[in-house]
Amino acid sequence: MSKPNLKVAIGSLKLQNPVMVASGTFGYGREYADYVDPARLGAIVTKTITKNRREGNRPPRICETTGGMLNAIGLQNEGLEDFIQEKLPACRDAGTKLIVSVGGETSNEYGEVIEALNAYPEVAAYELNISCPNIEYKDKIISQDEELTHKVVRDVRQKTDRTLIVKLSPNVSDITRIARAVQDGGADAVSLVNTFLGMAVDVETRRPVLGNITGGLSGPAIKPMALRMVWQVYNKISLPIVGMGGIMNARDAVEFLIAGATAVAVGTANFVDPRTPLEVVEGIASYLSQHHYKDVKELIGSLNVS
Amino acid sequence: MKVQIASNVFLRDKYLLLEFCAPAGFAMPEPGQFLHMRIEDSFDPLLRRPLSIHDAVWQAHSKNGRKKHVVRILYEVVGKGTALLAEKRPLTQIDVLGPLGRGFDLKKIGRSRCVYIVAGGMGVAPLFFLARRLREGRKENARGPKIVVFIGARNKDHIIREKEFKDLGCEIHVATEDGSKGFKGRVTDLLKTILPPATDGAVSADGQEGAPVICACGPKAMLAAVAALAQQRGLAAQVSLEEFMGCGLGACLGCVIRTVSGYRRICHDGPVFDAEEIIWGD
Incomplete structure (x- = not known):
């Protein structure tokens, strides 16, 4: 039997397989060079970059919880100029599609970063991070507000023809409404989901474990909730979905595909075992062969609810 | 692997x-x-x-x-x-x-005629390896630098690897908080009494041929005290920091310490830093 087809498309972005690495868990690609050949991945998504340098939150920034971890990094990055000068040249040789995660506080800031990056052909697509829980946009996360989400997406859409993926926060009462706002704003895809807000307390000192007090929960603990959101959004909008949240192995990834994701991203699992994304690629291929699928696209949204 | x-x-x-x-x-x-x-x-x-x-x-x-x-x-x-x-x-x-990670700068340490090793609690873990390497890794100078080891802990039951350091030929000083063994008090208070006084005009011993150097690992408060003491005595110090980590590879920015050049990654830029780089008390 011939090998199953793993190719998928997100807007105009063509991926050799549906497996990416999630923003913030893989640096700018080269940190994992000893363990993972990025050329075998569908795409890499960079750590979020912002127009200006951001120092990030005070430590401690991470903490382990049962079945997961909390993080409050605070979008530490050296800013756009440094990214272009120092990080981008190395990304050129990665041999896979490069998706740059872009953060900002206003639509103008997102727009400025994207306009600057439009000049670099090695950037294949953008993922708008409008859902980081660890920084303050005056008083809210953009993707917690339908109107604000719509405005930011619409404004940024004017700045680029490249594939525009918008990453959403799960910390909302109805994620389908936000996803709808993203679709109406003209984006090409949604990434579901960013981390769930949480916290941990040191009972000896009665102090928060994280320097930022609260942080974002990721890892296997959030997978059922992330999966539910992918399924809900899949049923409400027509944009392709990049599914993520606690994917630790190929079976988890296949669950997301069946629930409606066109592609998946491996995040926290990179910390547990850097080889995970490659194992997920291979595992999806074996799953398809074993179940006699010729194409991964047959799996997408194939959840049988009859 | x-x-x-x-x-x-x-x-x-x-x-x-x-x-x-x-x-x-x-x-x-x-x-x-x-x-x-x-x-x-x-x-x-x-x-x-x-x-x-x-x-x-x-x-x-x-x-x-x-x-x-x-x-x-x-x-x-x-x-x-x-x-x-x-x-x-x-x-x-x-x-x-x-x-x-980036370990101790052996080139800098190796030029020194005396290395003060300061271990608080589990800080002995990496420092024993350092002492061994300083003892055994030198071909051009069979003796290598003199190694003076300070081990501090809550009480005598938490003083470990003392014999092993001795077997390497290190001079040993022990401090316990409850006085059950050696000096009663903090290891940095003991260090204070033994470190050479500041020489006139010495600001940093970096580059001074043969100047003593301090290598420390332990709780952050102890390292901060070591750094302050080193500065006061005009000695260079290298400190090894401990932190919970995510990726361990420099990608997630989960384990950081505030330094004069912003937050730096303990896993990748450290865990050993020059003490004067660190901004303590953050």
């Missing part, structure tokens, strides 16, 4: 020594580097545990006499991860990343 545990034994109370033979392809570690160890194949605990390399030596195999590269990890049972690690029996395979 999988390594096979050769032994994993309690030295005392909650302190264990784990030993394995480095498999092919395992890089020879530098003092101050660590291994990022996956304790269980399951996801509980989820994250790896960074553990300092306590020792790495070439040893003749007891049966065939062939040289093997033995790596040792000294650790204390402090939580779920280390408790599970303590249960691992010989022949168990365990997944490790590393050796990782």
Whole structure:
């Protein structure tokens, strides 16, 4: 039997397989060079970059919880100029599609970063991070507000023809409404989901474990909730979905595909075992062969609810 | 990379020594580097545990006499991860990343005629490897620098590896908070009494041929005190920091310390830093 087809498309972005690495868990690609050949991945998504340098939150920034971890990094990055000068040249040789995660506080800031990056052909697509829980946009996360989400997406859409993926926060009462706002704003895809807000307390000192007090929960603990959101959004909008949240192995990834994701991203699992994304690629291929699928696209949204 | 545990034994109370033979392809570690160890194949605990390399030596195999590269990890049972690690029996395979991180700057230290090693609690773990390397790694100068070791702990039951440092030929000073052994009080108070006084006009000993240097590992408060003392006496100090880590590879920015050049990654830019780089008390 011939090998199953793993190719998928997100807007105009063509991926050799549906497996990416999630923003913030893989640096700018080269940190994992000893363990993972990025050329075998569908795409890499960079750590979020912002127009200006951001120092990030005070430590401690991470903490382990049962079945997961909390993080409050605070979008530490050296800013756009440094990214272009120092990080981008190395990304050129990665041999896979490069998706740059872009953060900002206003639509103008997102727009400025994207306009600057439009000049670099090695950037294949953008993922708008409008859902980081660890920084303050005056008083809210953009993707917690339908109107604000719509405005930011619409404004940024004017700045680029490249594939525009918008990453959403799960910390909302109805994620389908936000996803709808993203679709109406003209984006090409949604990434579901960013981390769930949480916290941990040191009972000896009665102090928060994280320097930022609260942080974002990721890892296997959030997978059922992330999966539910992918399924809900899949049923409400027509944009392709990049599914993520606690994917630790190929079976988890296949669950997301069946629930409606066109592609998946491996995040926290990179910390547990850097080889995970490659194992997920291979595992999806074996799953398809074993179940006699010729194409991964047959799996997408194939959840049988009859 | 999988390594096979050769032994994993309690030295005392909650302190264990784990030993394995480095498999092919395992890089020879530098003092101050660590291994990022996956304790269980399951996801509980989820994250790896960074553990300092306590020792790495070439040893003749007891049966065939062939040289093997033995790596040792000294650790204390402090939580779920280390408790599970303590249960691992010989022949168990365990997944490790590393050796990782930037260790002690041996070039700088090696030029010194006297190295003050200051260990607080589990700080002895990486510092023993440093002492061994300083003792054994020098060809051009058979004696190497004089090594003066300070070990501090809560009480005498927590003073470990004293004999091993002695066997290397180090001068040893012990401090316990309750006075049950050696100096009563903090190890940095003991250090204060033994370090040479500041020489006139000396600001930093960096570059001064043969100037003494301090190498320390332990709780952050102790390291801050060491850094202050080093500055006061005009000595260079290298400190090894401990922090919970995510990736261990410099990607996640989860383990950072505030420095004069902003937050830097303990896993990748450290864990050893020049003391004067660190902004303490953040």
